[in-house]
Amino acid sequence: MSSEDQQIREIRVHPIENGTVIDHINAGQALNVLKILKIPSSSSRVVSVLINAPSVHGRKDVVKIEGRELNVEEVDKIALIAPNATINIIRDFEVSEKDIVHIHSQIEGVVRCINPNCISNSNEPVTSKFAVSSNGRRTILRCSYCERIISDDIGEHLL
Amino acid sequence: MSFKDLHIISMKSFSRDMIDHVLNTAEMLEPIARDKAKSDILKGKVLGVMFFEPSTRTRMSFETAMMRLGGDVLSLGSVDASSIAKGETLADTIRVVDGYANAIVLRHNKEGAAQLASEFSSVPILNAGDGAGHHPTQTFLDLYTIRRESHLDGLKIALAGDLKYGRTVHSLCYALSLYGAEITLISPKELRLPAEIIEDLKSRNIKVTETESIEDAIEDIDVLYATRVQKERFPDPAEYRKVANSLLITPELLEKAKPELKVMHPLPRTNEIDPRVDNTKHACYFKQSFYGVPIRMALLALVMGALE
Known part of the structure; x- marks a missing residue:
């Protein structure tokens, strides 16, 4: 391995002492994962992002956040845009917990309906609600109010 | 129940x-x-x-x-x-x-x-x-009209007009699929029934045919369900006139239909049905609103x- 390769390899997989590694994110969705985690505004910790990294299934994104463990709500949101993601909790440089994400059959208050004329987009005292289903690799959200479907660009409509 | x-x-x-x-x-x-x-x-x-x-x-x-x-x-x-x-x-x-x-x-x-x-x-x-x-109560009354004036079992129905935006048509298609109806969809290409609804019907083993002209379907159907075509859907007035003419229901057109054919329309109508049709045995739209x-x-x- 050349010194340049070694340097690139270190940049890519540089271990973190404590924090979270979100692996197997669908290629191109890493920035939406950051949006879900409200990074950078929520934290001044070091965050590393790999986009289009080679993987056995083609390409993937990876996000590493130092000094932070995700809560359930954040993981549920990530599942919508990266249904194959794994969440690795790192403690003392070791993978302490490893979990796959789970897609719930109903979500509330996570995504805004794309239909501007949907009652959930008015000043009514309700949160958006969607029924979640899956069609192969695609996640499909159906608004519980107007039945409009969101599928390919869920990350664009996160609340 | x-x-x-x-x-x-x-x-x-x-x-x-x-x-x-x-x-x-x-x-x-x-x-x-x-x-x-x-x-x-x-x-x-x-x-x-x-x-x-x-x-x-x-x-x-x-x-x-x-x-x-x-x-x-x-x-x-x-x-x-x-x-x-x-x-x-x-x-x-x-x-x-x-x-x-x-x-x-x-x-x-x-x-x-x-x-x-x-x-x-x-x-x-x-x-x-x-x-x-x-608009479910409209669909209930459409089904009731079909049952009273024609028949729901083995029904051959054509839906004509604005099939893209017409909410009555979408609910009616779903309900007709429960009765195994044979459905012909008649609309200009700009106003076709959304593809996901056609797919949904086909997945329920419903025979669906698409055409742009009522003449293609008129001889074989039991019910012709017309809907309003709104002028504002067409940026070009000439295009609207062409479409409106191709979907116009006239007594001459109905001469080719089965004697028992019923013409339905959720009303209000604009130019879809020639008023001369009102006095034929095919007209069913005022009964439908009753x-x-x-x-x-x-x-x-x-x-x-x-x-x-």
């Missing part, structure tokens, strides 16, 4: 058995709708009528249905004269009106409004149209628990 306190939001929550039960109940109540028999099974009950958008048939047939069964009607009246003009939410308005009424019929300009209302109401909500969404009364009587009596 109990309909008591059931919200009537979308046809998708009804099975064929449930629809048949509503149609049977309407048939039983039809003499009362025609004022040939009397009933007061809804005496002492109040229907809250909340129309945020204009309506003639739906509103008046709901009110008549309630009165024919001995009940009373309480109307929101003009939106401008109500607290909605002060910015009151639909949710709050519903919570107020459900204290005054035993059921609420709601028409609103936003999709999902009836679903939202059902989440805040302790009395049944009957959706009388939510924006471009659902059938809204027994159907709405049935739904009101069922959800208020006056009938099982």
Whole structure:
């Protein structure tokens, strides 16, 4: 391995002492994962992002956040845009917990309906609600109010 | 099967058995709708009528249905004269009106409004149209008309006009699929039925054919269901005229049809049906708007628990 390769390899997989590694994110969705985690505004910790990294299934994104463990709500949101993601909790440089994400059959208050004329987009005292289903690799959200479907660009409509 | 306190939001929550039960109940109540028999099974009950958008048939047939069964009607009246003009939410308005009424019929300009209302109401909500969404009582009355004037089993029906935006057509397609109807879709390419609805029908083993001309289908069908083609859907007036002409139903066109063919239209019509058709045995659209009364009587009596 050349010194340049070694340097690139270190940049890519540089271990973190404590924090979270979100692996197997669908290629191109890493920035939406950051949006879900409200990074950078929520934290001044070091965050590393790999986009289009080679993987056995083609390409993937990876996000590493130092000094932070995700809560359930954040993981549920990530599942919508990266249904194959794994969440690795790192403690003392070791993978302490490893979990796959789970897609719930109903979500509330996570995504805004794309239909501007949907009652959930008015000043009514309700949160958006969607029924979640899956069609192969695609996640499909159906608004519980107007039945409009969101599928390919869920990350664009996160609340 | 109990309909008591059931919200009537979308046809998708009804099975064929449930629809048949509503149609049977309407048939039983039809003499009362025609004022040939009397009933007061809804005496002492109040229907809250909340129309945020204009309506003639739906509103008046709901009110008549309630009165024919001995009940009373309480109307929101003009939106401008109500607290909605002060910015009151639909949710709050519903919570107020459900204290005054035993059921609420709601028409609103936003999709999902009836679903939202059902989440805040302790009395049944009957959706009388939510924006471009659902209008289930129209579908019930369409099915009732077909059953009374033609037949639902083995039906060959053509749906003509604006199949893209027409909310009545989408719900009707779903309901017809429960009866195994053979469906021909007649529309210009700009106004075709959305592909996902066609796919949905085909996945239910429904035979669906698409064409742009009524002439292609007229000889073989039992019911021709026309819908309004709105001029504003076409940027070019010449294109609108061409489409309107290709979808015009005339007595000459109907000479090629089966003698028992029925022409239906949810009304109001604009230029889809030549007025000369009104006097032919094929015309069924005014009967269709009357059938809204027994159907709405049935739904009101069922959800208020006056009938099982």
